[in-house]
Amino acid sequence: MGMNETNYIVHGAGAIGCVIAGRLASIERKVQLVARGPHLEALQSNGLEVLQDTKGHWDLKAESTPHRLDIDDRTVVLLTMKTDDTFAAIEEHSSLYADLPLVCCQNGISNEEWLAGKGYRTYGCTVMVGAEISRPGIVRHSGGYLLEVGAWPQGSDYVCNSLVNDLLRSEMNARVDERVAEGKWGKLIRNLANAYLALTDLSVQEASSDPVDRSFMADVNEEAADVLDAAKISIRMVGKRTLREQIARLREPGWWPPPGEVTDSTRSYPSTWQDLALERGKVEVDHFNGTIVRLGERHGVPTPLNRVLRDLCLDAAANLTPPGSENADSLRAAAL
Structure with missing residues (x-):
């Protein structure tokens, strides 16, 4: 050296x-x-x-x-x-x-x-x-x-x-x-999907393709956007789109083919999915979705989807429940 x-x-x-x-x-x-x-x-x-x-x-x-x-x-x-x-x-x-x-x-x-x-x-x-x-x-x-x-x-x-x-x-x-700090807030928004992918047992490629999954994540991200606006927190997303533009993009209809062949070697899962699959007993979602929930409480902005993702993912980790216990419909019902 x-x-x-x-x-x-x-x-x-x-x-x-x-x-x-x-x-x-x-x-x-x-x-x-x-x-x-x-x-x-x-x-x-x-x-x-x-x-x-x-x-x-x-x-x-x-x-x-x-x-x-x-x-x-x-x-x-x-x-x-x-x-x-x-x-x-x-x-x-x-x-x-x-x-x-x-x-x-x-x-x-x-x-x-x-x-x-x-x-x-x-x-x-x-x-x-x-x-x-x-x-x-x-x-x-x-x-x-x-x-x-x-x-x-x-x-x-x-x-x-x-x-x-x-x-x-x-x-x-x-x-x-x-x-x-603005870039890390932007990455935190991306990590709001981690709990959803873990609970539904979906890879990043699968969830990005299905309009049902994209719509769910658009709603999760919109809660976060409303909270960040209320808290006057500036963020910067990866890529050229703003958070609101990314939400609009997620809401576009139709099936999106994944970019390239999806195989066991290319399929990507977030660390939260790995935590549930390997029964590690804990997950980080309280520092992602939980951050949005607490900010929402402070500024009077409801965050039911982020709350249910946090709570159910924490429960799954504590109970050693493997990925796949939920789907978009069951999560929406739990948030009512």
């Missing part, structure tokens, strides 16, 4: 974290991992292997705690654990992380708001990458390369520039985002 090169720690090295770690390691950056369970054991025994849209094998130092890793004044911590795991992890290692840049490569805005409120050096990263752990130590990068990095809630500095330059060198589609 060169004298001025960043020392990256990927804390919560699951699927997304391992894709980012592999990319950074591919340009010979120092990358260390914090993981747990059988995945950690495999990383320590056999190294990290990433397949499909990222390919490679890397022997990276992996531990259950960052206290066993090499930390110096060039260390940048990429947080890639689920949101519900962030708070305890940071509090456990608060003395170690007190002065280090913490980059939230996570969905929602709860991580950044909590960290910034505690006085940590907080950065946001909007992640448009799909991945899953095929088996311990082996990750499939199923698609997406976009990573937008900025200081929280806005601005940028050398940490952002250095990370983006490294990601670009690793052939990820990265950029510095001076208004990263």
Whole structure:
């Protein structure tokens, strides 16, 4: 590692974290991992292997705690654990992380708001990458390369520039985002669909094709749009359309053929679906749909569909109910 090169720690090295770690390691950056369970054991025994849209094998130092890793004044911590795991992890290692840049490569805005409120050096990263752990130590990068990095809630500095330059060198589609909070709110809106896909056992491709599913998600997103307008929160969606324009697009009639053949290797499911399918016992939807529900309560805007998605998905996770327990009609009935 060169004298001025960043020392990256990927804390919560699951699927997304391992894709980012592999990319950074591919340009010979120092990358260390914090993981747990059988995945950690495999990383320590056999190294990290990433397949499909990222390919490679890397022997990276992996531990259950960052206290066993090499930390110096060039260390940048990429947080890639689920949101519900962030708070305890940071509090456990608060003395170690007190002065280090913490980059939230996570969905929602709860991580950044909590960290910034505690006085940590907080950065946001909007992640448009799909991945899953095929088996311990082996990750499939199923698609997406976009990573937008900025200081929280806005601005940028050398940490952002250095990370983006490294990601670009690793052939990820990265950029510095001076208004990263707006982009992360936009990604949160996309994540409102996660609970729906998990409860109905639909892939992203299947739900995007069927007008019944698109109509349901248009209504979910419209609740969110009304809430954000009432709260006067500015957001930026991925792509050229505004949120209202995307809602109108979802309402267009007819069956949309998926872009390309859908096979087991190309079919994409959100992490919430994976959480139910693997019986992990918890999901992140309270930080997606729940955020909209709480904002709606604060501003007097009803959010029945977001509420039922949050509540039923939390129940499914707690009861180890697999994907497929609901459909659009049953969810609409439950929201009445």
